[in-house]
Amino acid sequence: MVAVKSSGVSRFLKSPDPSCRAVLVYGPDTGLVSERAATLQKHFAHGAVEAEVIRLDDRDFAEMDGRLSVELGTMPMFSDRKVVRVAAGARLNPDELKAALAEPPEAALIIEAGNLRPDSAIRKLFEKLPHAAALPCYAEERNLGALIDEELSAAKLNIDRETRSYLMDRLGADQALSRSEIDKLILYARGKDRIGPDDIDAVVGDSAEVAVENFVYLVSAGDSRGAIRQLSRLAGAGTPPQVALAALGRHFTKLHMVAAAESSSGSAESALRKIRPPIHFKRRDAFVRDSRRWGAQRLQAALPRIQEAVMKARLSPPLEQAHAERLVLALRAR
Structure with missing residues (x-):
């Protein structure tokens, strides 16, 4: 699958390729990585009431060789859907991962990683496999601006350009934390029709x-x-x-x-x-x-x-x- 550009990640998340069974979510914005991994988990669950979700990290790989391959190749015990979420660490072996993903796995795979260089073995693997995708997560002003617009529009709150810029300056680079701050602002402004600088000063950051x-x-x-x-x-x-x-x-x-x-x-x-x-x-x-x-x-x-x-x-x-x-x-x- 062609590597997804940062500008195309939101579009991919709204309508993932049906053939995609493994996704690498990476980047320096850990909140955004976690948020997008959660979105993918819901997608792979396909509406299952209680999809079986297995979380793995370096401790699991240290305790059992081939743990990832085993989890990807086995059917769920208590549900008709299974999602494996992996926190990438030093023990995530690119060669084992390549072998496990040679064919589309039974369970869906989501790997969460930090910032990866273009020559990273794991990143290159996910960018080339036809049934996988690599999603970069970078905190960009346009992403933050879109988040503000979407949340305030849903709450039927208006904001002028200068106040919006001020709010963006007050929010951090972590999208998950920024969403939390925006939710707090919306709750505070309930009953109003417009967000002003005083509202932002009152609740965004303390x-x-x-x-x-x-x-x-x-x-x-x-x-x-x-x-x-x-x-x-x-x-x-x-x-x-x-x-x-x-x-x-x-x-x-x-x-x-x-x-x-x-x-x-x-x-x-x-x-x-x-x-x-x-x-x-x-x-x-x-x-x-x-x-x-x-x-x-x-x-x-x-x-x-x-x-x-x-x-x-x-x-x-x-x-x-x-x-x-x-x-x-x-x-x-x-």
Whole structure:
């Protein structure tokens, strides 16, 4: 199947190719990856009341060789539909995956992965197989704008261009979190016919947002002890660690963008101007300092570790605090 371009993913999700039995969903926006994987799961269930869903990750592959092939080749026990969702990790073997997908599998397969290079063996496999597809997930302004328009239109709420732009600046790069913020805004504006800047200021982002921002800057500054204390405060206030981890991924992505620009051109200014939402002037010096201290190479190496921790936290909520703390210590040790 031809590789799906980022601009065509929404169209693919509305009407997937009937012959498609395996989909790779990948990209730096973990919230969008998870959201689209959930959409595909519903599609593959074909309306089954309780489709059998099997979730696998590196722990499962370590416990049993060939686990993926077994799950893909066996019929469901308690339903007429079966979907296998895999969190891609180091133990996901491209050769085993290729053999398992030589023919369309009995069970539908969805693999969730972080950002993959064009020469990634798994990505190339899904782009070439006739019964598979690879869907890139990148946080783009047009995707966020479409999300705002769709949700507000469904709620019969109007918004002018300047207020819409302001809302986009206040929302993060994680689409799942952005949707949650928009839902909160719609609930707050119930009974009105138009969204205004005051509505956005009232509910989009709160003290938890500031606390999460404090956490990510503590991590990038190398203060692991302070970062772990902040994690505990966030958990005590009801903010899940996976929210903080997703924010950390966005923060390190921005740091890397600026560090890479400075490395290639000698100036970080042009990259800083492109960041949305803009870095607050009170944080600007710390941001530039952390970007230079880490450097483009170390930041690039840190991003996959953050993405892996986000995925683990999503898949095992009871252990998300432990995954977050382990990541903070691992980044400090680098």
